[in-house]
Amino acid sequence: MVSIIADSTTDSTTDSITDSITGSAIAIQTAQPVAVPLLGQSVELLTAWVVQQGQPAYRGKQLHQWIYQKGIRSIDEVTVFPKKWRAEVRDFPIGRSHLHYRSTAPDGTVKYLLKLTDGHIIEAVGIPSSKRLTVCVSSQIGCPMGCDFCATGKGGFARNLETYEIVDQVLTVQEDFGRRVSNIVFMGMGEPLLNTDNVVAAVRSLNQDIGIGQRMITVSTVGIPGHIRRLAEQQLQVTLAVSLHASNQTLRTQLIPSAEKYPLQDLLSECRDYVKLTGRRVTFEYIVLADLNDRPEHALELANELRGFQSHVNLIPYNPITEADYKRPTRKRVEDFTQQLKDKGIAVSVRYSRGLEEDAACGQLRASKAATSTLAPTLG
Ligand code: SAH
Ligand code: SF4
Secondary structure, three states, X not given: OOOOEEEEEEEEEEEEEEOOOOOOEEEEEEEEEEEOOOOXXXXXXXXXXXXXXXXXXXXXXXXXXXXXXXXXXXXXXXOOOOHHHHHHHOOOOOOOOEEEEEEEOOOOOEEEEEEOOOOOEEEEEEEEOOOOXXXXXXXXXXXXOOOOOOHHHHOOEEEEOOHHHHHHHXXXXXXXXXXXXXXXXXXXXXXXXXXXXXXXXXXXXXXXXOOOOHHHEEEEEOOOOOHHHHHHHOOOOOEXXXXXXXXXXXXXXXXXXXXXXXXXXXXXXXXXXXXXXXXOOEEEEEEEOOOOOOOHHHHHHHHHHHOOOOEEEEEEEOOOOOOOOOOOOOHHHHHHHHHHHHHOOOOEEEOOOOOHHHOOOOOOOOOOHHHHOOOEOOOO
């Protein structure tokens, strides 16, 4: 079924009527349908919408091109559409954010603070290299998981992002760099698998509407029970990255409060199902925290857990945040840990984060001061 006007997303406006007995005014809530923004909608849905508006079907394809290729912010900008109709629908929401702040790190990484239509501010990061332009996208405003080493986790949580708010981040970076985005990592603010439906819809839109290969998209999760399997059932070709960060349950719980309700063995078993269902290997992310999870016994324990697993380990040296006092490991320590894993036959690489200087690196994204005050405390 085609539905651009969602039944479930309703805005309530308050009307008042007069109580016939007391004569006083009573407030009543009337539900009004809210228009779902056009960004993130497929060409089929956009076609259905223009037809619903009494326009010829071919205008759906035109609208699609103007939204995804020309980056319009109002239908009024679509000069190939009749003036009269443009005037009628000029305020129909497209769903684009506004650039609130932009900063460039010396290594070329660009951090964007984007203001959403409801005033919340989220972060996205553009990471260029000669061959690629990678966008690190947010999936939530803040994050409720409360991981102890993560600035986002310390900053509170407001809500999930809508599909169009995720797609918008990619279009914004693409337009700003003036070159095509090649890769996406869901490693910005938030836990993508607490927002699986919108993340999956965004992946499909990024793939079909913007033309980014599914294999170029990585969804990173700390693990939400049942949701890795749900993602696998979508039969996408995306890469799943699981934030492990510890070689045993006790240490993991210390770093990630939610791990208490999701034992390491259950998480790994769900990851094995993912490999079985999708035929794709899993990446395990492991933040290396000096003197905490970087000793030879941890490497050995990790190697034992992952033996025979179709996977790849990504070591991320901890990026210090002001809210926690973990230490960044020395290069030598990271190299030794890498070698210990390699010796045990584990596929491993080290990821040195870009954009550290601008607070644009992994785990550094936090809501701006203006937005933080509206966030609720974290669960952890
Ligand atoms: N919530 C998801 C995705 C966002 S976090 C997840 O946790 O996987 C993206 C990545 O940044 C994760 O691997 C996360 O563990 C890492 N990260 C968070 N804080 C970090 C820090 N201070 N230093 C290095 N990496 C960090
Ligand atoms: Fe959320 Fe990921 Fe940060 Fe944990 S590491 S608080 S899950 S964003």
